[in-house]
Amino acid sequence: KAGVTQTPRYLIKTRGQQVTLSCSPISGHRSVSWYQQTPGQGLQFLFEYFSETQRNKGNFPGRFSGRQFSNSRSEMNVSTLELGDSALYLCASSPGPSGGQLETQYFGPGTRLLVL
Amino acid sequence: DQQVKQNSPSLSVQEGRISILNCDYTNSMFDYFLWYKKYPAEGPTFLISISSIKDKNEDGRFTVFLNKSAKHLSLHIVPSQPGDSAVYFCAASGTGTASKLTFGTGTRLQVTL
Numbered sequence: 001k002a003g004v005t006q007t008p009r010y011l012i013k014t015r016g017q018q019v020t021l022s023c024s025p026i027s028g029h030r031s032v033s034w035y036q037q038t039p040g041q042g043l044q045f046l047f048e049y050f051s052e053t054q055r056n057k058g059n060f061p062g063r064f065s066g067r068q069f070s071n072s073r074s075e076m077n078v079s080t081l082e083l084g085d086s087a088l089y090l091c092a093s094s095p096g097p098s099g100g101q102l103e104t105q106y107f108g109p110g111t112r113l114l115v116l
Numbered sequence: 117d118q119q120v121k122q123n124s125p126s127l128s129v130q131e132g133r134i135s136i137l138n139c140d141y142t143n144s145m146f147d148y149f150l151w152y153k154k155y156p157a158e159g160p161t162f163l164i165s166i167s168s169i170k171d172k173n174e175d176g177r178f179t180v181f182l183n184k185s186a187k188h189l190s191l192h193i194v195p196s197q198p199g200d201s202a203v204y205f206c207a208a209s210g211t212g213t214a215s216k217l218t219f220g221t222g223t224r225l226q227v228t229l
Contacts, residue, residue: 004159033216033217035217035219040221041118041221042118042120042122042205042219042220042221042222043160043205043207043217043219044219045216045217045218045219048216056216058216090159090160092159105162105217106159106161106162107152107159107160107161108159109157109158109159110159
């Protein structure tokens with residue numbers, strides 16, 4: 001089975017621009033979660049989608065948004081980029097949304113975003 | 117407010133010895149804990165987990181201990197191997213938060229020859 005794929009792997013943007021990152025989950029997985037990793041904060045939960053619906057949301061401003069398509073692929077969008085948005089963005093897929101399946105949450109390699 | 121804390125950013129251990137990675141949490145609603153291992157340029161991979169109804173879980177060379185009263189968990193790796201060199205994250209999940217994980221900031225483990 002192919003793993004979680006994320007595109008692009010690297011991205012450079014300037015302040016004020018917007019960016020869209022893509023995540024393709026493992027085949028058959030219907031839940032996708034997004035995390036932001038920065039050196040000082042570790043991994044922080046952004047949001048989770050299941051069956052095209054957002055089920056959980058972290059404490060990020062409204063500039064961060066996401067969506068999920070009928071094929072379970074997910075995108076996240078960050079508008080009006082700030083320098084502090086520079087980070088590694090990770091997505092993780094799992095078969096379903098419920099707790100107890102956290103061990104089956106598989107992470108992609110991430111998209112490294114640099115905001116200049 | 118960091119609800120899951122890994123106070124040691126790095127740890128160096130000799131091959132064959134025990135590695136002990138520590139993690140503290142503040143949220144008493146957390147009831148499920150996991151450890152992840154992360155190599156550079158890769159996403160975290162699941163290592164071992166423990167439910168709050170247990171105080172120990174073993175899987176091969178890896179053992180996780182949970183002290184609920186102290187809100188502390190630790191990961192023991194015995195014996196440590198050079199391939200264990202990576203960043204280790206502990207993560208926690210609580211009732212009602214489903215698959216939302218709260219991660220610590222990570223500990224970089226280096227296993228030396």
